[in-house]
Amino acid sequence: xxxxxxxxxxxxxxxxxxxxxxxxxxxxxxxxxxxxxxxxxxxxxxxxxxxxxxxxxxxxxxxxxxxxxxxxxxxxxxxxxxxxxxxxxxxxxxxxxxxxxxxxxxxxxxxxxxxxxxxxxxxxxxxxxxxxxxxxxxxxxxxxxxxxxxxxxxxxxxxxxxxxxxxxxxxxxxxxxxxxxxxxxxxxxxxxxxxxxxxxxxxxxxxxxxxxxxxxxxxxxxxxxxxxxxxxxx
Numbered sequence: 001x002x003x004x005x006x007x008x009x010x011x012x013x014x015x016x017x018x019x020x021x022x023x024x025x026x027x028x029x030x031x032x033x034x035x036x037x038x039x040x041x042x043x044x045x046x047x048x049x050x051x052x053x054x055x056x057x058x059x060x061x062x063x064x065x066x067x068x069x070x071x072x073x074x075x076x077x078x079x080x081x082x083x084x085x086x087x088x089x090x091x092x093x094x095x096x097x098x099x100x101x102x103x104x105x106x107x108x109x110x111x112x113x114x115x116x117x118x119x120x121x122x123x124x125x126x127x128x129x130x131x132x133x134x135x136x137x138x139x140x141x142x143x144x145x146x147x148x149x150x151x152x153x154x155x156x157x158x159x160x161x162x163x164x165x166x167x168x169x170x171x172x173x174x175x176x177x178x179x180x181x182x183x184x185x186x187x188x189x190x191x192x193x194x195x196x197x198x199x200x201x202x203x204x205x206x207x208x209x210x211x212x213x214x215x216x217x218x219x220x221x222x223x224x225x226x227x228x229x230x231x232x233x234x
Contacts, residue, residue, distance in 0.1 A: 007069070008167055008199045009034035009057060014066035016052050026052045027063070028222040034201060036167065039194040041202045041210035044219035053219060054203050058170040059087040071167065088113060092161030092169045094190070096176035098153040100145040100160075106132065107141045110160045124163075131159040135189060151182035158189055169193055169200045175209055187212045 009032070016027040026049050034040050034057075044050035055061040056068065059075075062083070068076045075086065092113075100109045110128040132138050135155040145153055154174060161169055171190055175183035191212045193200050202213055210216050218225040 005036040005038075007033045008036040008038070008071055009201075010067075010069040011057070012067040012069070014053075014056065014063045014068065016049075016056065016061070016064045025064075026222055027056075030066070030219075030222075030224060032217065032224065034168075034199050036199055037194050037197065039191065039200045039202070039212070039214045041204060041213035041216040042219065043204060043207075043210055043216055045205075048219045049222040050203060050219050054170065054172060054201070057168075057201060058091055058093065059083045089164060090167045092164060092166040094154070094157055094161050094169065094171040094174045096173040098145070098150075098157045098177075100153055100156060102145055105142050105144055106137065106148075106156050109145065109156055110163055112160060113164050128159065128163060131162055132156070135159050149182075150178050151185060154178065154182075154186050155189065158186075162193075167198055169198055170203070171200060172203045173205070174202070175204075175206070183209065 011030050011032040014027055014030040014032075015025050017023045017025045028049075030053060042050060042054065052061065056063055059070075062078075063076060066076065067074050070086070070090070075083070078086070101112070104112075107125060107128050110131060111124055114124045129138060129141060132141060135158055137152060137155050137159065140148060140152065140156075145156070148156070158174075169190075174190065175186055178186060187209060190200060190202070194214070200213075202210065204210050
């Protein structure tokens with residue numbers, strides 16, 4: 001039985017519009033919670049506000065109004081520099097495009113978020129290798145991204161997202177460039193992350209991919225749809 005823990009993310013009446021005060025709102029009063037062990041799928045068609053909501057939750061954008069609580073702290077009015085520090089320490093990203101640096105080997109790609117941490121990189125390298133081993137990639141540490149399959153590159157990207165031990169993993173269409181068999185494998189890896197004490201927000205158009213989540217949240221015209229935020233047992 002899945003039991004939700006304390007809220008990690010809490011959004012209260014979040015609105016967002018771009019441009020002048022006469023511009024239409026993209027988000028129209030979003031209330032949402034994501035628990036610290038939650039696995040939430042966010043679905044919506046293009047233009048629904050899904051990407052804007054994802055960017056706000058991922059600390060890539062600020063709301064126009066409303067309150068955003070991250071682990072109990074209201075961060076709604078943080079400036080870009082403060083958001084950047086918080087994002088680097090507390091959020092890990094997995095994207096459809098893997099965004100691996102082609103001239104770096106696998107270990108150095110995983111270590112990228114740690115280069116500015118001030119930690120001893122020898123110890124960090126050991127952690128990177130341990131993460132790669134966890135995702136079945138320990139034998140590829142010295143390989144370049146061009147020597148890997150798409151599924152292998154995405155596993156490296158997952159390890160990179162985990163290197164800072166973040167509270168929140170944001171996965172944006174993580175299987176969008178993969179075949180169905182590889183997608184299944186990647187989603188099985190991602191589905192294990194909430195059990196390791198972190199929340200996962202999965203943004204996807206695909207119903208089968210969303211089926212790995214504990215619950216699915218639907219957004220339409222800048223509003224969350226009532227009655228479809230349903231938990232399933234895992």
